[in-house]
Amino acid sequence: MLKRTPLFPIYAEHGARVIDFGGWELPVQFAGIQKEHDAVRQQAGLFDVSHMGEVNVSGEDALAFIQRITTNDASKLATGQCQYSLMCYPSGGVVDDLLVYKVSDNSYMLVINASNIDKDLAWMQQNLSGQVELANISDETAMLALQGPHAEHILAKVTDAPIQSLKTFRFLPEADVKGIKALISRTGYTGEDGFELYIDQKDAVALWKLLLEAGQEHSLVPAGLGARDTLRFEARLPLYGQELSQDITPLEAGLSYFVKLDKGDFIGREVIAGQKANGTPRKLVGIEMIERGIPRPHYPVYAEGKQIGEITTGTQSPTFKTNVGLALIDSAYSALGSELTVEIRGAQVKANVVATPFYKRKS
Structure with a gap:
């Protein structure tokens, strides 16, 4: 039985063609990949990315735990800031790539790939130490990605939150979007400016309709996995299972910028440091x-x-x-x-x- 996001019931209204994507029944396209791709490059596109996983990490040792299991330096994060990072095996191969959100000094949210949720959680549990609590909130969290040059204008129509001054890789933890509570993050996976909105599952359909309506004059279109893949590919953003895997290290994938060898020990550091010194x-x-x-x-x-x-x-x-x-x-x-x-x-x-x-x- 394929899993479905809370937006599945309205896919058909937009002419979606759905496929099996890592055990999820998701839209590969709506009006067509080329049209959706062009819309995101030139105007704006709206993606349902509710299949992605979210894990809350809290407790007085939360930062130490994140530092141990990820390659980037989470100690550099200010509250309201997020970073791209990777979790590695001792071999240097990649467990998953992820986003780390700093909600407060002892509270973080990790955003992980849908097909890796169970594997990632097992890996985190296996490497848990100190006073740390993990909470998998994937099932109650929906996520919409509003991407493209017109994204800011569209979102500004439906919220008074200060999104215009929000810098890239920063987020607002509790914004109000016409009565819907959302974490708004200026991030994306398309090579364009854009926002990702994390909301309660029950609000997903209402927010989707709200954004599409607000984006009508900006030619906003629903976009599927096909355009998501071509957009991220052109911008050289990696896809787990293709550019990253347990057999490919971050340095081989050209992601050395997100590996901070000087931050202290982390899982996989020894092999990765060897590759840094000797070449991959x-x-x-x-x-x-x-x-x-x-x-x-x-x-x-x-x-x-x-x-x-x-x-x-x-x-x-x-x-x-x-x-x-x-x-x-x-x-x-x-x-x-x-x-x-x-x-x-x-x-x-x-x-x-x-x-x-x-x-x-x-x-």
């Missing part, structure tokens, strides 16, 4: 096809006649119409301009290593 055997690189063909996940990548890695994500870029991909390959072939081939339906198709992100918004 593999690197995640951007590739662009020179010859015709679209790279897809798990397509083998070759150089000098031997397989050197594989595609993690690939598609035709909806923004630029180029055939591009991210590939995890032997570091020896990762220099910009390196010529590689991708095996597409049995044929070796030429590609070059190119700079990423493929898309960066103009500030």
